[in-house]
Amino acid sequence: MTKLKNCLKSLLNPFKFNSSKGKLGEEDMETIAAREQKQFSFDALASATKDFHLTHKLGEGGFGPVYKGKLDDGREIAVKKLSHSSNQGKKEFTNEAKLLSRVQHRNVVNLLGYCAHGVEKLLVYEYVANESLDKLLFKSDKRQLLDWNRRYDILIGIARGLLYLHEDSHNCIIHRDIKASNILLDDKWVPKIADFGMARLFPEDQTHVNTRVAGTNGYMAPEYVMHGHLSVKADVFSFGVLVLELISGQRNSTFSQQHAEAQNLLDWAYKLHKKNRSPEIMDPVLASSAAAEQVKTCVHIGLLCTQGDPQLRPDMRRIVVLLSKKTCSLEEPTRPGVPGSRYRRARRPAGMSSTAGTSDTARTFGESDSRPFDSSSNANTATASTSAHTIPRLDPHGKRPMES
Numbered sequence: 364m365t366k367l368k369n370c371l372k373s374l375l376n377p378f379k380f381n382s383s384k385g386k387l388g389e390e391d392m393e394t395i396a397a398r399e400q401k402q403f404s405f406d407a408l409a410s411a412t413k414d415f416h417l418t419h420k421l422g423e424g425g426f427g428p429v430y431k432g433k434l435d436d437g438r439e440i441a442v443k444k445l446s447h448s449s450n451q452g453k454k455e456f457t458n459e460a461k462l463l464s465r466v467q468h469r470n471v472v473n474l475l476g477y478c479a480h481g482v483e484k485l486l487v488y489e490y491v492a493n494e495s496l497d498k499l500l501f502k503s504d505k506r507q508l509l510d511w512n513r514r515y516d517i518l519i520g521i522a523r524g525l526l527y528l529h530e531d532s533h534n535c536i537i538h539r540d541i542k543a544s545n546i547l548l549d550d551k552w553v554p555k556i557a558d559f560g561m562a563r564l565f566p567e568d569q570t571h572v573n574t575r576v577a578g579t580n581g582y583m584a585p586e587y588v589m590h591g592h593l594s595v596k597a598d599v600f601s602f603g604v605l606v607l608e609l610i611s612g613q614r615n616s617t618f619s620q621q622h623a624e625a626q627n628l629l630d631w632a633y634k635l636h637k638k639n640r641s642p643e644i645m646d647p648v649l650a651s652s653a654a655a656e657q658v659k660t661c662v663h664i665g666l667l668c669t670q671g672d673p674q675l676r677p678d679m680r681r682i683v684v685l686l687s688k689k690t691c692s693l694e695e696p697t698r699p700g701v702p703g704s705r706y707r708r709a710r711r712p713a714g715m716s717s718t719a720g721t722s723d724t725a726r727t728f729g730e731s732d733s734r735p736f737d738s739s740s741n742a743n744t745a746t747a748s749t750s751a752h753t754i755p756r757l758d759p760h761g762k763r764p765m766e767s
């Protein structure tokens with residue numbers, strides 16, 4: 364009997380068995396239940412962030428300000444206060460946040476929980492100590508911290524995180540906004556994908572787009588920008604842009620000013636690849652740490668990911684395999700699509716649906732098409748031909764492909 368008691372006691376130990384009462388203390392039970400529910404009280408978050416004090420503010424993105432905080436139990440957190448423009452109801456928000464907090468992977472920022480308090484909606488993330496990738500990669504005084512091996516590990520980590528979101532999480536989660544600023548690095552340089560699931564929390568709500576800095580972010584897949592066709596291949600496209608940015612140390616969105624002979628980073632990489640000179644896109648600070656063959660393979664993979672036709676792009680499972688292999692034979696990429704931005708998408712001409720996947724027309728892509736797929740061109744010209752490839756129907760949230 365005593366043995367059984369001890370055994371039970373040790374099983375309950377992680378939950379702070381309250382021996383003086385001989386059972387789990389009421390408070391402990393509440394704490395466990397609250398943690399399970401992933402619900403945080405507004406007071407706990409206000410106290411953790413010193414009333415959302417300016418000195419705790421980490422920054423402000425399109426969805427609202429983010430604050431650093433410390434919970435009573437010592438955990439460091441980042442609290443995202445969603446802007447009031449999210450018109451999602453409390454119950455829907457709670458359901459979505461609950462689902463998203465089940466997403467757990469080494470390369471995805473952990474959503475610890477959420478809080479819905481009056482009009483306030485907040486998301487609570489694990490705090491990731493290092494800076495976001497863009498701050499390191501695009502700042503000349505910091506980019507040498509990222510040698511080739513580190514960049515390569517970051518690439519594989521992001522690829523694994525995306526594979527998990529696409530295929531291995533409870534539902535297919537399309538990120539929709541993969542870019543360098545959404546990759547956070549922890550103190551061991553492990554990349555963590557941030558801001559996943561925003562499409563579910565801001566369903567069909569483009570309002571936040573207008574609060575972002577106007578301009579091109581240069582990561583969005585052309586078929587998504589132009590037609591709202593959202594599939595996992597849109598994330599693959601953005602990942603491809605990120606691959607080429609990591610290799611070159613150049614931001615795709617500001618590239619054109621530097622190299623007049625190419626329209627953008629993708630175009631430049633493609634032209635050099637065709638001449639078998641792709642290592643020339645390499646960031647000069649990598650000269651001593653990079654192996655030319657590996658750089659070549661990575662450029663090749665980046666170009667496969669950014670092809671205009673989403674169906675030609677590899678999926679994340681294949682990308683993880685390709686990146687993990689020492690040698691691999693790769694098909695020739697077709698010309699890259701021209702990336703766009705969400706900002707442009709929000710300004711689609713009247714009459715074009717902004718609902719992902721509702722447009723039934725699409726431009727036909729293919730090897731024979733030598734023109735780059737320009738997302739900035741007028742949408743009327745873009746709907747000229749009916750798609751030869753049917754793109755799977757998407758749910759009205761523009762997030763999960765629907766099983767038909």
Ligand SMILES: Nc1ncnc2c1ncn2[C@@H]1O[C@H](COP(=O)(O)OP(=O)(O)OP(=O)(O)O)[C@@H](O)[C@H]1O
Pocket residue numbers: 421422423424425426427428429441443472488489490491492494495544545547557558575
């Ligand atoms: N979990 C986190 N840990 C540490 N810092 C974070 C965390 N989440 C966000 N931040 C920081 O908070 C700031 C704002 O982040 P947020 O993701 O809201 O916007 P953004 O990525 O700058 O822009 P966008 O909304 O366009 O993606 C950034 O500097 C980011 O690095």
